Amino acid sequence: MITLQINGEKHQIDVAPEMPLLWAIRDIVGLTGTKYGCGIGVCGSCKVLLDNSPVQSCMIPVSAAEGKKIVTIEGVSENLQLLQASWTALNVPQCGFCQPGQLIAATALLDKNSNPTDEEINEAMIGNICRCGTYQRIKNAIHRTVELKNQG
Amino acid sequence: MNPIRNISRRTFIKSVGLASGGLILACNTSVFSDKEKDENIDLANFNPNLFVQLNSDGSLILIASRSEMGNGVRTSLTSVIADEMDADWTKVIVQQAVGDAKYGDQNTDGSRSVRYLYEPMRKMGAMARAMLITAAAQSWKVPVTECTAENHYVLHSSGKKIAYGDLVEIAKTLEVPTEITYKNPKDFKYIGKKLRGVDVEEYANGSAIFGLDKRLPNMKFAAMQRCPVTFGTVKSFDKTAALKVLGVIDVIEIPRIEKPFGTLGGIAVIASNTWAAFKGKETLKIEWNFGDNATYDSEKYMKQITENVHKQGKVGKDVGNVNKAFKNAYKIVESTYQLPHLAHAPMEVPNAVAWVQGDSCEVWAPTQDPQSARKEVADYLETPEDKVTINVTFLGGGFGRKSKPDYVVEAVAISKAINAPVQIVWTREDDIKHGYYHTVSSQYLKASLDKQGNVTGWLNRFALPSIASTFSPGVDYPAGFEISSAANVPFDIKNMKVEVGQSPAHVRIGWLRSVINIPHGFSQNVFADELAVAAGKDPLEFRLNLIGEDRIEETEDPIKYNTARLKNVLKLAAKNANWGKPLPEGHAYGLSVHYSFYSYVASVVEISMIDNKLKVHNVYTVIDCGQTVNRDTIKAQMEGAAIFGMSLAFYGKITSKNGAIEQSNYSDYKMIRMNEIPKVHVEIVESTEIPTGVGEPCVPVIAPAIINAIFKLTGKRYYNLPLSDYGLV
Known part of the structure; x- marks a missing residue:
């Protein structure tokens, strides 16, 4: 048995220890x-x-991942929810499939850098592919989130 | 006066009640079954089937008959109904149609959802509005002419008003009108404006259900090993190791079905989770009969088709006298362009959930063409189509790949064999190695110039394995629809010849976003740039001259090509980019213009090269796609097309050795990433012409504009793609 703590909830799962976390989250936990x-x-x-x-x-x-705090797109985090609101406001997604990964990458960026430059955004987001090509809107949505936060 | 449309010829049926007890309108009419006929559709006579369901609480369910894959179609089509219905957009609930011919053509492909369905959706909305007005007039006992509709209410000239929801009971009893009145376009509230996508929140919070996210109780997961060589078959296999993988339940053989959308065949591993299925697949030991395509070597093939375009081919078009023009030429220019295969590589791999129970089957799949999926499944199960339900999930990208339901048939075959619901999941490697590839092409262009720099003759001879080969094995020349986009080149040239060279297919050839316009748009635009250089003229001025006088070309198409609109987008793109004004040191512009999917598109790109590395700084794209529906969707498609076009220009290349595809994942089939993006500036021409394509036509202009810009900057002309082959990216 392996215990995962996902979005504040504990899940006991019976899987091979080498199963990638992705498949445990999707197929076993069901998120x-x-x-x-x-x-x-x-x-x-x-x-x-x-x-x-x-x-x-x-x-x-x-x-x-056992014993560590896991946050997925379904989870709660101040920056994640603010970014999601910007994603919606700027109509960022096209097909939408890559956006959970994009949002998690952007959340991690804002968690450690409250006012990233374009270059810092590029660096944080370079690992995320969007085949539809929504990159420009993603960048705009990150900037918008920062601006709204700074306005308080 | 608003236009009056007589719809009495159509058979409307009105069904009352259903589950919710609301007002349901449907028009049940003939459907196009012949795809060829579909291409020459008369818009005014197209008979849709689309549901409008108004509930007594005012909520309004509108059915989206087309697939959502980032094209924004669930928002655009339903907003047309809502606008004509004078409905409150905040009360709209969009429901996805299952695959059924009663909805008309659902194949979400060819940039034609709005082109085909704009008028029919207006009719659906206008009909509903007319009935609601009649219902209000009856309840108030006043003439219909004293009533109008506005934002989910019917208003009377006396000032009283009634909500749409409160009219459901009376409206249900009314006959469907035989004549309906459209709104005056100046009163549009949603059409031609910007609307946020109806699904954007679900995308952002992770709750949107794509095909991969569908779950059923007791559902199994399956992965499949297919032959590395296209159409190879299983000779023998050993499943011992696979069965030892924790979670693997069974290993079975799925035979190849020799149909365009049939299964490739192979060995399926069924497991209790996706990862176990993937692991089991890796441990399979399979001997294959590779078959005839095992000799396919794409490098050798390119040489072969290039030889074929350097000798006389079959004539596809012959106007005037090209040979005479060449003989009298002041200058001759000739070039050969080579473009590789491409894979769609949508972010969501092909996948489907199927549950076969007796002679019935239910499917949940990310499919662009649910009716074709339904037919293939019914054929496979030898059951009537009404026993097959195809539920369309969100598509994590499509780009043409998900028009082909081979993966749906695989899921069905496995579910039938194991008698349980199952989800087939392609690995990314499967997706890259077993696609329906964009064609590989070689194109030879030759033109003559007179002393003034006018083009007097134009020869385009090309060879590329045809999409037709997927449907008629053995076809070894480009088909008519692949010739026409070279033959109808939008230039005013008196002597023109198009020839095609032999080019048999060794992989499944499919259509990929903008299809044949990728090679033809590339060669025409790069060659036109070369001709401008040879004529010593500015590329913009030269191109406007090449397009020629304002004229409307007489073609067999229902929508006519208008040179004035093409020149207009080119001029606008140049204006937006400040064409002709000085750029920063080390920067240069390139332009291209193309007419496809009945839309007019021009792009100007601004690039620089530092240490021989290309950087695209700005892309200025202008589209004239007639009447617009959702301008923000169009803008998004134009932005995305610039990135899609850059990906293929920079990195797009699928190769084959001994019949097997050499690339495997996004690691060696690369995409543009965040650090590489330009600023994309878009302009959408205001127009009241028939709405035309949006999703595809902004792709083919990007690569040639980049090539032309590189030439302007460096004096070096690149003839082949991708640019990564030259070390430029």
């Missing part, structure tokens, strides 16, 4: 907001926060 895109850690669709750091959950064995 499908976290997406499979490449399976080799190059597209960012499966990003979650693991003890506040963004990780590609397709690359993390479930055993390595």
